[in-house]
Amino acid sequence: MAGSGKAINAESAVEFDRRNTDWYVDKAIQAIVFVGGISTIIFVIGIFVFITREGLTFVFDTLDVKEFLTSEYWDPSDEDAPEYGILALIAGTASVTGLAMVVAIPFSLGAAVFIGEFATGKTREFLKVLVELLAAIPSVVWGFIGLSIMNPLIIEWFNVPVGLNVLNAGIILGLMAAPIMTSIAEDALKAVPDRYREAAEAMGATRWQVIYKVVLPAAKNGLLGAVLLGVGRAFGETMAVLMATGHSINIPTSVFDSVRALTATIAAELGETAVGSDHYGALFTIGIFLFLITFIINLLADLVVRGVRKG
Amino acid sequence: MVSAATAVMGANEIEVASPKIVVRDVTIRYAGTPALSGVSLDVREHEVFGIIGPANAGKTSFLKALNRMDMFTDGMKVEGSIEFDGRPIDRLRNVYALRSRIGVVFPLPVGLPLTIYENVALAPRLGGMRNKAELDDIVERCLTRAALWDEVKDRLNSLGSLLSGGQQQRLTIARALSQQPDVLILDEFSIAVDPVTTMRIEDVLKELKHELTIILVTNLVQQAQRLADRTAFFLEGECVEVGKTSDLFDGRVQDSRTRDYIEGKFG
Amino acid sequence: MFEASELNLRNKRTESLYRTLFLVMTLLLILPVLLILGTLIVKGASAISWEFLFGYPKDGMTAGGIFPALVGTIWLVSVALLVSVPLGVAAAIYLNEYAGENWFTRIINLAIINLAGVPSIVHALFGVGAFVIFFGFGTSILAASLTLAIMTLPVVIVSTRESLRAVPMAFREACWNMGATRWQTIRRVVLPNAVPGILTGVILEVSRTTGETAPIMFTGAAFFLPFLPESVFDQTMALSLHLFVVSTQVPNVPENLPYGVALVLIGMVLLMNSLSIALRMYLRGKKKW
Numbered sequence: 001m002a003g004s005g006k007a008i009n010a011e012s013a014v015e016f017d018r019r020n021t022d023w024y025v026d027k028a029i030q031a032i033v034f035v036g037g038i039s040t041i042i043f044v045i046g047i048f049v050f051i052t053r054e055g056l057t058f059v060f061d062t063l064d065v066k067e068f069l070t071s072e073y074w075d076p077s078d079e080d081a082p083e084y085g086i087l088a089l090i091a092g093t094a095s096v097t098g099l100a101m102v103v104a105i106p107f108s109l110g111a112a113v114f115i116g117e118f119a120t121g122k123t124r125e126f127l128k129v130l131v132e133l134l135a136a137i138p139s140v141v142w143g144f145i146g147l148s149i150m151n152p153l154i155i156e157w158f159n160v161p162v163g164l165n166v167l168n169a170g171i172i173l174g175l176m177a178a179p180i181m182t183s184i185a186e187d188a189l190k191a192v193p194d195r196y197r198e199a200a201e202a203m204g205a206t207r208w209q210v211i212y213k214v215v216l217p218a219a220k221n222g223l224l225g226a227v228l229l230g231v232g233r234a235f236g237e238t239m240a241v242l243m244a245t246g247h248s249i250n251i252p253t254s255v256f257d258s259v260r261a262l263t264a265t266i267a268a269e270l271g272e273t274a275v276g277s278d279h280y281g282a283l284f285t286i287g288i289f290l291f292l293i294t295f296i297i298n299l300l301a302d303l304v305v306r307g308v309r310k311g
Numbered sequence: 312m313v314s315a316a317t318a319v320m321g322a323n324e325i326e327v328a329s330p331k332i333v334v335r336d337v338t339i340r341y342a343g344t345p346a347l348s349g350v351s352l353d354v355r356e357h358e359v360f361g362i363i364g365p366a367n368a369g370k371t372s373f374l375k376a377l378n379r380m381d382m383f384t385d386g387m388k389v390e391g392s393i394e395f396d397g398r399p400i401d402r403l404r405n406v407y408a409l410r411s412r413i414g415v416v417f418p419l420p421v422g423l424p425l426t427i428y429e430n431v432a433l434a435p436r437l438g439g440m441r442n443k444a445e446l447d448d449i450v451e452r453c454l455t456r457a458a459l460w461d462e463v464k465d466r467l468n469s470l471g472s473l474l475s476g477g478q479q480q481r482l483t484i485a486r487a488l489s490q491q492p493d494v495l496i497l498d499e500f501s502i503a504v505d506p507v508t509t510m511r512i513e514d515v516l517k518e519l520k521h522e523l524t525i526i527l528v529t530n531l532v533q534q535a536q537r538l539a540d541r542t543a544f545f546l547e548g549e550c551v552e553v554g555k556t557s558d559l560f561d562g563r564v565q566d567s568r569t570r571d572y573i574e575g576k577f578g
Numbered sequence: 579m580f581e582a583s584e585l586n587l588r589n590k591r592t593e594s595l596y597r598t599l600f601l602v603m604t605l606l607l608i609l610p611v612l613l614i615l616g617t618l619i620v621k622g623a624s625a626i627s628w629e630f631l632f633g634y635p636k637d638g639m640t641a642g643g644i645f646p647a648l649v650g651t652i653w654l655v656s657v658a659l660l661v662s663v664p665l666g667v668a669a670a671i672y673l674n675e676y677a678g679e680n681w682f683t684r685i686i687n688l689a690i691i692n693l694a695g696v697p698s699i700v701h702a703l704f705g706v707g708a709f710v711i712f713f714g715f716g717t718s719i720l721a722a723s724l725t726l727a728i729m730t731l732p733v734v735i736v737s738t739r740e741s742l743r744a745v746p747m748a749f750r751e752a753c754w755n756m757g758a759t760r761w762q763t764i765r766r767v768v769l770p771n772a773v774p775g776i777l778t779g780v781i782l783e784v785s786r787t788t789g790e791t792a793p794i795m796f797t798g799a800a801f802f803l804p805f806l807p808e809s810v811f812d813q814t815m816a817l818s819l820h821l822f823v824v825s826t827q828v829p830n831v832p833e834n835l836p837y838g839v840a841l842v843l844i845g846m847v848l849l850m851n852s853l854s855i856a857l858r859m860y861l862r863g864k865k866k867w
Contacts, residue, residue: 015408016404016409017404018404018408020405022762023407025761029764030761034672035668036667036668036670037669037673040669040686040731047701047704050703050707051703051704053707106603107603107606110599110603111608114604127604133855134611136786137789138790139791140791140818141840144840145614147825175607175611206589206590206592206593208592208593211596229695232695236698239792263697263792267795270702270706270796271796275711283703290696291697294692294697298691298692301691380755407757410754411756417748417751421748424767424771425766425767433753433756436766437756438757473866490756
């Protein structure tokens with residue numbers, strides 16, 4: 001008995017001390033997947049570093065921050081007196097994003113409420129799939145739609161000379177952002193536990209009362225997160241605004257004015273600039289600006305969804 | 312304090328038999344909050360060691376510590392010493408070898424989403440076995456042992472995760488046996504199993520005892536009485552006492568709480 | 579009794595009023611898009627022919643086909659996938675299988691959200707600054723695909739992570755208790771059950787990558803090339819950029835030509851997405867536990 005006990009002890013002594021292939025393979029895999037995980041951080045830092053690197057000379061040598069942010073004159077290709085003011089571009093982006101949200105917020109939240117709270121079974125599945133498919137339409141196709149379908153419609157309906165303007169791009173961006181906002185908002189509604197609904201229904205509340213008094217307040221943060229992500233998406237959109245805004249530098253006074261967006265400016269001009277020139281650096285500086293703004297919007301959306309601000 | 316003293320006394324007496332697992336002054340915390348404090352006991356080779364006690368006594372935490380599952384559990388910290396075959400388990404170079412020597416059966420049956428055959432062949436395969444004939448042999452032997460072979464022998468290629476609860480629990484036992492473990496741990500295995508199956512599994516355990524060491528955690532004191540050679544009573548994160556099962560059930564207890572629990576006055 | 583039922587009736591009426599209101603909002607969101615898609619099909623269908631799909635552009639891109647753009651898109655997407663799928667799956671495995679919940683994974687999550695949220699044109703600037711200039715790849719398929727890969731990495735990570743999460747924890751614990759390492763557990767039990775889900779995510783990524791335009795404009799896609807790329811260091815045409823070019827940069831294009839390009843592009847994208855959705859639904863109906 002004691003002998004066999006000893007034998008086992010010796011055996012386990014060897015076994016417990018020997019790191020076999022599987023042990024090393026596991027460690028190696030852990031190292032490999034860690035690289036995958038940390039790569040996301042490296043890429044975000046890399047994006048910031050590399051766009052800053054290209055914009056740096058311009059930022060230090062030429063940039064006048066006050067002029068950059070407050071001048072409405074953007075004419076970097078003028079050889080004698082180039083102008084680097086992005087106010088009009090900010091106004092263009094803001095007006096288009098603003099109108100897009102006016103279009104997208106009510107309809108996407110409404111659609112989320114219908115899909116999440118009213119629709120059932122097959123209807124619900126069908127609508128969800130449809131929304132998902134709409135979210136997949138590429139932005140260049142949206143731009144083409146603005147250019148070829150919306151443009152003549154706006155000219156005809158509103159009797160204006162140009163149909164590529166804030167209205168056109170705003171509607172396009174709104175339609176573009178809405179499906180994503182709908183999906184996220186619907187997720188937020190779904191995250192409200194059913195027992196809340198059941199408790200309210202047991203007290204005799206109608207479906208709408210349940211939604212209005214219980215579900216929407218409980219999902220508030222998630223819905224706000226959905227809106228913020230929609231804002232981020234519209235703000236950073238490039239191809240659609242490049243093609244549908246008319247691309248003329250302008251502080252708009254009506255929705256029928258053509259404008260130019262920050263993103264579209266980079267897309268339109270980067271190809272014409274010489275690497276290292278002031279114009280080139282100015283475009284990267286706009287890139288830094290865009291990066292920082294979207295970084296903040298995304299951070300905010302994340303905090304709101306997690307409810308940190310509440311707590 | 313009383314409990315620690317008795318446990319140590321029990322330990323001295325055990326030195327003569329060969330201890331498989333030696334536990335000294337083990338405290339387990341989750342994110343700082345203790346779930347089990349100051350446990351000392353021994354599990355001898357080829358015995359059925361019962362652990363009884365109400366919910367939240369720290370029984371499952373104790374089992375996790377024996378298997379070094381603290382490594383996979385966020386926030387779980389184990390203090391004190393646990394020796395397996397005389398080796399302190401927190402200083403093993405290959406902790407997986409330890410786990411492969413300990414078979415565990417959970418309260419809720421877990422049939423892996425593999426075929427019935429692969430469920431049982433998994434552990435040998437992890438150990439590097441490739442030979443089909445050997446694997447076939449192990450699968451048949453373990454399933455027979457777990458009293459499941461006759462029911463599944465014609466559909467070894469169907470999914471183990473789709474068996475009934477009772478069958479899955481026997482599959483889990485077969486899987487634990489396929490590791491060819493030194494120690495078999497059963498954590499309230501009868502919760503998800505019907506009484507007839509429970510009795511069949513208990514019969515299997517009585518046979519297995521001759522080959523390996525069994526730690527049986529149960530919320531049914533009668534089950535401990537039927538199977539265990541010695542029994543420990545856990546209560547609210549403390550090991551109240553360890554003794555021969557017959558002593559405890561005949562009222563020869565060192566702490567009146569043990570008697571109260573066994574007689575069904577609480578828990 | 580009478581009062582109660584009157585109240586009930588009124589509640590019912592407001593209820594159906596709200597239901598209709600929200601239905602109308604949903605339809606107002608969906609119908610215009612469907613109308614637009616219909617227009618695309620009607621106007622674009624006449625452009626599509628064998629010669630359109632497999633021919634080269636002719637007469638300054640005012641006639642002929644889109645073959646080099648199609649091939650170029652396949653190149654760009656394939657190379658991007660070669661990078662983003664392994665990296666994304668690895669990241670998801672790290673987050674879901676190896677790392678716990680801590681400040682470090684929180685930062686990784688933030689990074690993922692930001693990669694997904696940074697404007698595509700900023701990704702393009704990054705691609706120019708990093709791959710075209712710093713690493714010296716020049717404007718090439720390699721530079722463009724790397725830019726696309728980083729941009730769409732979150733799609734792979736998020737969908738992979740979701741399918742890993744869908745595998746119950748109990749399966750992992752059972753394997754660990756048997757003495758399996760984390761990797762043995764992942765390889766034998768977790769991944770086999772997550773691969774179909776990962777596949778739906780990959781298809782989704784193919785769709786996303788196919789449609790992207792801004793990130794490739796300055797990194798590797800060319801307006802017009804009369805030949806097909808031969809290696810990852812060549813430039814290439816791409817379908818998405820081709821749509822931009824023929825609809826804005828080229829004079830005297832017959833009306834149905836850009837519609838045809840748009841139709842092919844959107845057809846590819848929606849086909850991929852439908853495939854992904856169908857696969858997901860099929861898997862949902864086929865439970866293994």
